[in-house]
Amino acid sequence: MLLIESYLTFIHNHLIVCLAVFVTVIPLFLILYRKANVDPSFNLLLIYLVTKLIIDLIMFHYATQRTNNLIYYNLSIPVRYALLSGMFYFKIESGSYKKGIIYSIIGFSVFTIWDVFYSNPDIKDLHNHSMVAYATTVECLLMLFWILVYFYEVIRMLKIPNILTFPFFWVCSGLLLYYSSFIFIAPILHYTEKWENPLYIGFLNLVPYIFETLCLIFFSIGVWIFSTRYYAKQ
Amino acid sequence: MQNSDGLTWAILIATLAMLMMAFFVILFVMFYQKRQLHQEKKLHEIEKDYQRLLLDTALNSEETERRRIAQDLHDDIGTMLSLTKLSLNQLSKLVTESGIKEDQIMRKSQALVEETILHVRRITRDLVPTTLERFGLSAAIEEFINKLENSKNLKISFISNTEEAPRQSQKTELTIYRITQELVNNSIKHSQCSKIEINLHINSKIIELQVTDNGIGFDPDALRNNNLTGLGLLGIESRLAIVDGTINYEKPKMGGSKAFAIVPVVPATDSKPEPLHPFRRQRATI
Ligand SMILES: Nc1ncnc2c1ncn2[C@@H]1O[C@H](COP(=O)(O)OP(=O)(O)O)[C@@H](O)[C@H]1O
Ligand SMILES: [Mg+2]
Numbered sequence: 001m002l003l004i005e006s007y008l009t010f011i012h013n014h015l016i017v018c019l020a021v022f023v024t025v026i027p028l029f030l031i032l033y034r035k036a037n038v039d040p041s042f043n044l045l046l047i048y049l050v051t052k053l054i055i056d057l058i059m060f061h062y063a064t065q066r067t068n069n070l071i072y073y074n075l076s077i078p079v080r081y082a083l084l085s086g087m088f089y090f091k092i093e094s095g096s097y098k099k100g101i102i103y104s105i106i107g108f109s110v111f112t113i114w115d116v117f118y119s120n121p122d123i124k125d126l127h128n129h130s131m132v133a134y135a136t137t138v139e140c141l142l143m144l145f146w147i148l149v150y151f152y153e154v155i156r157m158l159k160i161p162n163i164l165t166f167p168f169f170w171v172c173s174g175l176l177l178y179y180s181s182f183i184f185i186a187p188i189l190h191y192t193e194k195w196e197n198p199l200y201i202g203f204l205n206l207v208p209y210i211f212e213t214l215c216l217i218f219f220s221i222g223v224w225i226f227s228t229r230y231y232a233k234q
Numbered sequence: 235m236q237n238s239d240g241l242t243w244a245i246l247i248a249t250l251a252m253l254m255m256a257f258f259v260i261l262f263v264m265f266y267q268k269r270q271l272h273q274e275k276k277l278h279e280i281e282k283d284y285q286r287l288l289l290d291t292a293l294n295s296e297e298t299e300r301r302r303i304a305q306d307l308h309d310d311i312g313t314m315l316s317l318t319k320l321s322l323n324q325l326s327k328l329v330t331e332s333g334i335k336e337d338q339i340m341r342k343s344q345a346l347v348e349e350t351i352l353h354v355r356r357i358t359r360d361l362v363p364t365t366l367e368r369f370g371l372s373a374a375i376e377e378f379i380n381k382l383e384n385s386k387n388l389k390i391s392f393i394s395n396t397e398e399a400p401r402q403s404q405k406t407e408l409t410i411y412r413i414t415q416e417l418v419n420n421s422i423k424h425s426q427c428s429k430i431e432i433n434l435h436i437n438s439k440i441i442e443l444q445v446t447d448n449g450i451g452f453d454p455d456a457l458r459n460n461n462l463t464g465l466g467l468l469g470i471e472s473r474l475a476i477v478d479g480t481i482n483y484e485k486p487k488m489g490g491s492k493a494f495a496i497v498p499v500v501p502a503t504d505s506k507p508e509p510l511h512p513f514r515r516q517r518a519t520i
Contacts, residue, residue, distance in 0.1 A: 151263045157276060173260045180256035184248040186443050188241070201242045207249060 009206075010064040014074055020212040021056040027219040036226040041087040042166060045219065048083035051076070070193060071129050072117050078109040081139050084175065088146040091168055093157070097149055104142055111135060119190060131193045136186035140179045149174045167226040175216025181211040263314065290476050297408065304361035307354055315351045322347060367404070367412050372396040374411050375432065382418070387428055390418070394434035402441065403500050409473045410434070410443055413481075416466045417445040417493050425449025427490060441497045448490040454483040470495075 011018045028049040033148060036042040055076045062069035082105045089101045115132040150172055160166045185208055191199040322344050329340045359365075366374035372394045379390045401407070414432060421430050427449030435442040457463050474481055479497035486492050 148259070151259065155263060155266055155270070158270055160265070160267065161271065163264055169263075176256045176260060177253065180252040181249055183252055184245050188245065199238060199241075201238070201245065204242055204245055204249075 002109060006064045010060070014063075016206050016225065017210050018060070020209040020216070021053070021060055023213050023216045024053045024056065027216055027223050030223040034223055034226050036167070039167075039226070040090045041171075042223065042226065044083050044090075045087045045171065045223075046050040047141050048080065049219075051079055051083070060190055068127050068129050068195060071126060074112070074129075074132050074135075074212075077132065077135050077139060078105075078112045081105065081108050081112075081142070084143060085146055087168075087171070088150055092146070092150055094149075094153065097146075101146065108135075108138065108142065120176075128195050130195075131190045133190045134187075136189060137183065140186050143175060143179045144183065147172055147179070165225050167222040170218050170222030170225070174215035174222070177190050177218070178208075178211045178215035182208050199207065286476060289376040289472050293473060293476065300361045304358040307361075308358045312351070312354055312358075315347060315354065319344070319347050319351065353415045363408070363411055366407055370396060370401055371407050371410060371434065375414055375434070378411075378415060378418070380434075382422065386429070388422070389428065390430045390432065392434070393430045394432075394436075396434060396436055399436035402436070406441065406477055406497055408496075408501060409477050409479070410441060412473060413470050413495055414443060414445065416470055421445065421447035421449060421465055421491070424492060425451065436499070439499055441499060443497075444492065446486070446490060446492045448488070451485050451489055452483075453485070 028046065031037055031042055031046045031049070037046045055072050059069040059072050063073075086104060089098055092098060092101070101117050112132060112135040115135040119130050119133045122128070154160060154163070154169070160169075163169050164231075185201075185204060188199065188201065192201055192205060322340070326337075326340045326344065329336045342464075342520055363374050365377050366440075372392070374417070375392055375394070383390055402410075412435075418430060418432070421427050425447050427447035429448045431444075432448040433442070433444035435444075454463075454467070457467070468482055473479075474495065475499065477497050479495060481493060481495040484492045484494065
């Protein structure tokens with residue numbers, strides 16, 4: 001009873017943050033409903049949404065208990081990058097970029113682990129665990145790069161008759177908006193998300209959550225216009 | 235606790251700028267893609283039109299050339315042959331008195347000239363489908379069949395409703411006629427059939443032509459894939475492309491082959507080709 005009450009108070013106080021968690025269900029459900037996971041990219045998106053939901057719910061739980069949950073966030077960064085850039089692996093056609101994606105996933109995972117240790121000199125102290133310093137920024141840059149590469153290929157190859165009815169365009173646009181909004185906020189999260197002596201940036205803190213929700217809505221649109229028949233034709 | 239209004243503002247502005255850029259990238263991709271596709275489509279159409287024009291010209295000049303050859307054959311060689319026949323007739327009167335042997339040679343020459351005249355006439359008629367121009371499709375096809383049906387072991391049947399339908403444009407009629415000719419010729423040449431059935435059906439929108447034989451049959455896809463299509467089948471396709479028609483080949487279960495061509499009806503225009511022989515002379519005397 002107490003638990004539910006604390007959940008409800010947290011939702012009440014952090015409505016926008018919680019929205020970004022719960023809206024995840026919409027594209028998740030739509031992918032299964034539309035059977036969009038026959039496409040390997042959307043399959044990865046499905047896996048991403050599932051892991052995001054699980055991690056978000058865990059973080060949500062710890063947040064209501066006023067326990068430091070940043071370790072989960074730090075762990076989710078390489079997973080998130082691997083799954084999202086993996087989607088581009090199946091969509092980008094040029095072989096060298098494909099190889100680049102694979103290497104970047106490996107390199108980025110190593111980098112994130114290094115960053116976790118770098119930002120937390122005392123790794124055992126979970127209570128004062130803090131956010132990675134550089135990994136999120138690097139993730140933003142890499143993802144923006146792949147998105148632009150994909151758009152460039154779309155323009156060059158002229159294979160898509162109507163881009164507004166092309167599912168992955170929506171997914172890509174959502175990601176582009178999300179990472180664009182995040183790229184300047186990511187470097188300072190390390191200083192704001194701190195247990196002691198945090199930096200206050202006011203409502204800016206909410207911007208990533210707002211755009212995360214927007215991005216999830218874009219995913220939903222993309223999945224909604226996905227049709228198996230169209231995929232088979234490609 | 236730290237406070238940093240300046241930093242917040244800077245980040246806010248940077249984020250807004252970044253978002254605006256993202257927004258413009260998305261818009262750019264959308265519009266550029268659309269414009270590019272539109273242009274490509276236009277280019278494609280122009281190319282297609284041009285191809286069609288080329289084909290049309292080629293086929294037109296082929297028909298014109300045939301017409302010219304037929305005209306020359308008829309006017310020059312035909313006239314000469316007629317004169318030769320006349321002279322021979324006169325000569326034969328003189329020769330009959332001189333002996334049996336000479337008389338025999340004389341008769342033989344006369345028969346040869348006679349036959350040559352017939353041949354020339356046949357060739358000119360084959361070159362230019364005069365019957366088609368004057369009496370229409372079914373008359374022309376019937377004439378064509380009659381010429382072929384000499385052999386006993388080939389039966390050609392022709393069913394049509396063109397008598398009720400109005401005449402088609404000259405180009406369409408010629409297309410249908412030439413296609414029928416080629417399909418029937420193919421059946422005779424390649425399929426070892428004993429029966430050919432031609433069905434011609436015209437309504438207000440389309441013309442349907444069906445040529446069925448009971449021979450060995452063939453697989454058009456295999457032909458196309460192996461580059462075995464002869465000039466005949468290709469010619470059919472290019473003729474049809476000009477009048478927006480289509481052709482399909484089927485393999486009926488009973489064996490043999492079946493060709494099914496569809497051509498849309500276009501309202502006939504009055505621009506008849508220059509008619510052969512009799513009309514030309516009339517015009518010349520005016
Ligand atoms: N009615 C038919 N029955 C059997 N085979 C046919 C028939 N029509 C066409 N074919 C096959 O298709 C080939 C291509 O025909 P065509 O393009 O008219 O060229 P051509 O008559 O000059 O050989 C022929 O060589 C023949 O093998
Ligand atoms: Mg042939």
